[in-house]
Amino acid sequence: MSSNIQYSILLPTYNERQNLPIIVWLINKYLEECGYKYEIIIIDDNSPDGTLEAAKQLQRIYGDDRIVLRPREKKLGLGTAYLHGLQHSRGQFVIIMDSDLSHHPKFIPKFIEKQLATGADVVTGTRYAGDGGVYGWDFRRKLISRGANYLTQVLLRPGVSDLTGSFRLYKRQALEKLVESCVSKGYVFQMEMMVRANSLGYRISEVPISFVDRVYGESKMGAMEIIGFAKGLLYLFATV
Template sequence: MTENNLSSIPNEMLTRTRSLSIVIPTYNESKNIVKILDSLRAALTREMNAEIIVVDDNSPDGTSQTVEEYAKSSTNSGYSIQIIRRENKRGLSSAIVTGIERAKGDAVVVMDSDMSHPPQTIPQMVEELQSSDCDIVVASRYVKGGGVSGWPFKRKLISKGATKIAQHGLGIKIKDPMSGFFAFKRQIVNNIKFDAIGYKILLEILVKAKGAKVKEIPYTFINRTAGSSKLDLSVGVGYLQSIWKLYRYGKSVQASERRTSVHFLSKAGRFYTVGASGLLVNYFVSFLFGAVLSNLWYIYATMIGIVFSMSSNFILNKIWTFEDRKFDPRRTLMQYGLFLGFSGIGAVFQLLMVYGLVELRHVNYSIALFLAVAIASVGNFLLNKKWTFQEKVWS
């Protein structure tokens, strides 16, 4: 069986013997796994006819052994527990795909094992799948009634930035496409070939499950209290790789679009998505030089972060937004200089406009800032489109 291609699953494996499968990927979660299994025992009823599938990437802390011992002591719990132990650590998304391949339920729930996703929400998710006209139910932090508990500001900023990149870069409409807590009807992924890059498999399902109807329900994400977070620089790189891969996938399956307005808006959307990614690059690089690799003065570290983010913005806009893949040195340096110049002009314009609106027109600062950013960003896009990358403005 090809691990990431669900269309290759033999027909007999698709025979449903249970109504609900819960997939839990783990790596070094021995401090949390018993708590989550106990919570599931309290939340699930016998009528739900559930199975729990724990996929462990050979955790050195003995997570898989803990699950095996728990399963042996829970034979009369009303649901089954199976452990899939993968010999090599291959990543969160591929672990989830492995669990989905083994799932026998008509509905599948994916959740984390660190107690950040409350099992008490699962009955509502399953009920929505059964009673509503939807194929995917996403437990959302960003709809009314949802929220996040225990996150520092920088974690919230990273999450919001990644969400905006997914929404604008991939055309995803829901408010929390980065959720790791969701349920779906098993049949919608039967013919999907998963790439399983990065750490958010929901993104891939949303992009590749054609015509799937999605509903969001609120929940409160609770930051882990035991174990360590898996969020690091490699996770960020993997996320950007998955966004690029999914963007290329969407582009390859869509019919060629001839309308000028759609071309223009598509490039504008990509331009602003790149801008959002630049914020993440700026933060990570500044933090890296200011707190991890060296003890640079924070101003110097921030300046390095700005240079990196502007450079990454230029490269991404050249390759992705404006699809210019010619990199002869003279032309590229000229484009780079123009890009930096227009970015500088936009920054000066933004400062002057904010000052003028606040000091001379007595406009509220937040409104003035919004107007200035909006106008400066539009101007930046149009100037770079016309002069840096030599395209017609309306094209």
């Protein structure tokens, strides 16, 4: 493992051709300013919109040491995307985030500062504490998110205020252990990661973030995801 890479940023993508150049530019801007040594690993699941071609162009611009491409043949779920990215990463710490601009890279230095200050195994972004918030969602979407988060708090007592978010920094060893022990896929995967981190006694810190609904493309949240979330919640309640 290369010791000069401190942070590996995993970006799973599916139909993010329009968003990818912007998110990559922003990540570079904020991490370059702070002087951190990092890599961006793009895990594209065979997007039909040309996301991988856009990623190859970005690699030519920023260099293949900075932009690492690890595409897959089909859509296989978030959990396996992170495992795939993790296997090809070199950083001591791994940052996971969405590639649709809902997670602003300006918060990454705050995650890093929090981890350095606390020694946390996991630093997770929260929309529901401090000055965190959600922007661009209609009332129905906010209600679903709040309701899901409330249910998980009551049933699982995870020790964090935002269980369904997906903007996090992990110590490498902690992420390896958690990904190994998780069985969920899709949106439930993020929830299970926090529940298991808490049950394993990992130190978890939170950073308030602003979540902004995607600018380009369509949301991947639908009725099937909500049903899957409910099933996953009941599974975790029964098993963890």
